[in-house]
Amino acid sequence: xxxxxxxxxxxxxxxxxxxxxxxxxxxxxxxxxxxxxxxxxxxxxxxxxxxxxxxxxxxxxxxxxxxxxxxxxxxxxxxxxxxxxxxxxxxxxxxxxxxxxxxxxxxxxxxxxxxxxxxxxxxxxxxxxxxxxxxxxxxxxxxxxxxxxxxxxxxxxxxxxxxxxxxxxxxxxxxxxxxxxxxxxxxxxxxxxxxxxxxxxxxxxxxxxxxxxxxxxxxxx
Amino acid sequence: xxxxxxxxxxxxxxxxxxxxxxxxxxxxxxxxxxxxxxxxxxxxxxxxxxxxxxxxxxxxxxxxxxxxxxxxxxxxxxxxxxxxxxxxxxxxxxxxxxxxxxxxxxxxxxxxxxxxxxxxxxxxxxxxxxxxxxxxxxxxxxxxxxxxxxxxxxxxxxxxxxxxxxxxxxxxxxxxxxxxxxxxxxxxxxxxxxxxxxxxxxxxxxxxxxxxxxxxxxx
Numbered sequence: 001x002x003x004x005x006x007x008x009x010x011x012x013x014x015x016x017x018x019x020x021x022x023x024x025x026x027x028x029x030x031x032x033x034x035x036x037x038x039x040x041x042x043x044x045x046x047x048x049x050x051x052x053x054x055x056x057x058x059x060x061x062x063x064x065x066x067x068x069x070x071x072x073x074x075x076x077x078x079x080x081x082x083x084x085x086x087x088x089x090x091x092x093x094x095x096x097x098x099x100x101x102x103x104x105x106x107x108x109x110x111x112x113x114x115x116x117x118x119x120x121x122x123x124x125x126x127x128x129x130x131x132x133x134x135x136x137x138x139x140x141x142x143x144x145x146x147x148x149x150x151x152x153x154x155x156x157x158x159x160x161x162x163x164x165x166x167x168x169x170x171x172x173x174x175x176x177x178x179x180x181x182x183x184x185x186x187x188x189x190x191x192x193x194x195x196x197x198x199x200x201x202x203x204x205x206x207x208x209x210x211x212x213x214x215x216x217x218x219x220x221x
Numbered sequence: 222x223x224x225x226x227x228x229x230x231x232x233x234x235x236x237x238x239x240x241x242x243x244x245x246x247x248x249x250x251x252x253x254x255x256x257x258x259x260x261x262x263x264x265x266x267x268x269x270x271x272x273x274x275x276x277x278x279x280x281x282x283x284x285x286x287x288x289x290x291x292x293x294x295x296x297x298x299x300x301x302x303x304x305x306x307x308x309x310x311x312x313x314x315x316x317x318x319x320x321x322x323x324x325x326x327x328x329x330x331x332x333x334x335x336x337x338x339x340x341x342x343x344x345x346x347x348x349x350x351x352x353x354x355x356x357x358x359x360x361x362x363x364x365x366x367x368x369x370x371x372x373x374x375x376x377x378x379x380x381x382x383x384x385x386x387x388x389x390x391x392x393x394x395x396x397x398x399x400x401x402x403x404x405x406x407x408x409x410x411x412x413x414x415x416x417x418x419x420x421x422x423x424x425x426x427x428x429x430x431x432x433x434x435x436x437x438x439x440x
Contacts (some may be wrong), residue, residue: 067315072315141270
């Protein structure tokens with residue numbers, strides 16, 4: 001089965017890239033530049049008219065939502081053990097965590113837009129940036145509670161595809177909110193970042209990145 | 222017993238509508254965005270982050286509307302509203318669930334900036350314009366699909382359509398819908414469904430929007 005992933009360094013497509021690495025699958029990686037017009041090239045618009053990453057080409061299909069890609073890959077490669085199929089005792093929690101990844105993702109995306117994509121301060125709203133950071137912190141409260149029984153990963157049985165979906169968001173969220181009062185989230189972030197498959201998915205040293213600062217402070221209102 | 226924690230006109234309407242499509246009896250607990258009921262301790266015990274929906278079902282509590290839709294269609298396959306693992310439409314079904322949330326995140330951002338930051342809003346006009354354009358682009362993608370078929374999936378109505386129970390009714394506050402004729406016809410088909418009508422009767426009055434339309438400010 002031929003698999004091609006269209007990716008931009010540090011974008012949501014990281015979730016899918018990391019999962020492919022965890023699964024040890026053969027795939028072709030096409031890296032697009034997040035900042036120039038390459039996602040708007042006619043060739044790429046053929047693949048994904050929405051001009052976004054990820055796009056996962058698999059088995060003659062194209063999947064453009066990262067959550068759908070993660071769920072589908074885990075489903076069609078059950079032998080990798082990274083999904084929790086229908087009927088599994090952890091199925092509901094697995095699904096809830098997969099979708100929770102986008103509850104984190106939307107605040108993260110709004111903050112990325114405000115701090116990074118909008119390059120001039122006068123384009124930004126400090127009120128919105130503060131509110132988004134507070135909301136992101138609040139949403140992470142759910143993860144803090146999920147991990148509070150001392151488990152290493154989202155599900156008690158161990159690492160799953162849901163960790164690829166949520167874990168990416170945790171790593172980006174660290175750049176926008178302080179994890180001082182989220183000790184379980186902080187430890188979880190360190191645990192996932194230490195995984196060899198995660199590290200293999202990181203961008204090489206010399207490329208343009210979305211995130212160039214460790215922390216983006218919300219401006220004073 | 223099934224219990225849905227609900228705010229009128231929010232993402233939880235997706236679930237309220239789907240429960241009606243499935244003919245499942247559910248107890249409905251209403252909350253308001255204005256009276257502090259979301260921050261009350263009884264609700265915090267159910268939903269620690271204070272968000273709706275929350276669905277209590279089969280001895281579990283589920284929070285994310287997309288996950289609830291997957292869970293309901295999987296555990297109640299007799300209604301035929303999901304496209305389960307192995308189905309030929311599995312990928313488009315999952316994609317539409319994801320698409321609906323991508324679109325809803327733009328709507329949620331517009332709601333926050335237009336409605337909840339003060340009047341006049343201290344939002345950035347650049348951001349409001351960007352978000353409205355982004356929303357219009359997602360509507361245009363739907364408009365194309367719905368030119369070819371009645372529902373999001375080729376095989377017919379599915380739970381993916383119920384995800385639009387929030388989106389399609391919030392979008393007209395931010396984007397002029399006249400240019401999306403297929404979407405208008407789609408919305409009319411939705412509104413003609415008895416289950417949708419029953420769900421709206423139970424929904425309650427919306428407390429989000431004070432105006433008919435929130436235009437993009439001059440930059």
